[in-house]
Amino acid sequence: QVQLVQSGGGVVQPGGSLRLSCAASGFSLNTFGMHWVRQAPGKALEWVAVFWSDGNHIDHAVSVQGRFSVSRDTSKNTLYLQMNSLRVEDAAVYYCARDSVPVWSYVGTFDIWGQGTIVTVSS
Amino acid sequence: VVLTQSPATLSLSPGERATLSCRAGQNVNNFLAWYQQKPGQAPRLLIYDASNRATGIPARFSGSGSGTDFTLTISSLEPEDFAVYYCQHRVGGPIFGPGTKVDLK
Numbered sequence: 001q002v003q004l005v006q007s008g009g010g011v012v013q014p015g016g017s018l019r020l021s022c023a024a025s026g027f028s029l030n031t032f033g034m035h036w037v038r039q040a041p042g043k044a045l046e047w048v049a050v051f052w053s054d055g056n057h058i059d060h061a062v063s064v065q066g067r068f069s070v071s072r073d074t075s076k077n078t079l080y081l082q083m084n085s086l087r088v089e090d091a092a093v094y095y096c097a098r099d100s101v102p103v104w105s106y107v108g109t110f111d112i113w114g115q116g117t118i119v120t121v122s123s
Numbered sequence: 124v125v126l127t128q129s130p131a132t133l134s135l136s137p138g139e140r141a142t143l144s145c146r147a148g149q150n151v152n153n154f155l156a157w158y159q160q161k162p163g164q165a166p167r168l169l170i171y172d173a174s175n176r177a178t179g180i181p182a183r184f185s186g187s188g189s190g191t192d193f194t195l196t197i198s199s200l201e202p203e204d205f206a207v208y209y210c211q212h213r214v215g216g217p218i219f220g221p222g223t224k225v226d227l228k
Binding site for chain 1: 154156158160165166167168171172177178209211213216217218219220221222
């Protein structure tokens with residue numbers, strides 16, 4: 001069964017760090033680009049970053065550039081989002097999502113989603 | 124490229140036809156997708172590349188359009204279709220629209 005199971009998240013103070021995990025099953029992370037998408041309370045979806053399937057490229061939204069990084073562990077088939085220098089405006093539900101086409105980069109359509117994990121940034 | 128969606132809210136009854144609009148600020152060709160999101164759930168891909176239904180999506184959902192104007196049509200609303208719908212393009216980076224809420228009249 002193709003699925004993404006997320007873990008991590010929680011409450012952190014402004015300026016703090018947090019790491020989110022996204023464990024994939026039913027497919028290999030080596031084959032698909034993998035994205036992080038977030039949704040602030042009551043707001044629309046916002047794309048955060050993508051890890052290309054070739055393993056050599058990462059693209060970030062301007063809002064998180066220099067603070068967030070994406071990595072993967074192919075032995076665990078798990079994707080990570082390391083979030084540093086967190087701001088109040090980073091508070092959201094964070095989703096990992098699979099790119100819809102198995103290409104070496106990514107297409108930018110999301111066909112499989114994790115269940116989401118809540119990040120709260122508050123003093 | 125900014126996306127705008129209209130209306131913000133659409134109040135309809137089961138069995139009625141729903142027509143949702145998405146407009147792009149610039150030409151996005153047919154690189155547009157539609158997602159459905161219910162409260163407390165992750166989004167679900169409905170339509171990709173403007174008019175292709177994703178796997179397992181019922182035939183009552185259809186997408187059309189190209190360039191800057193796109194439409195998602197639900198031919199006859201089922202009770203489970205009341206949700207928020209987002210359009211999303213993938214030109215120069217994925218961008219989502221603000222959403223249209225389809226609620227019960």
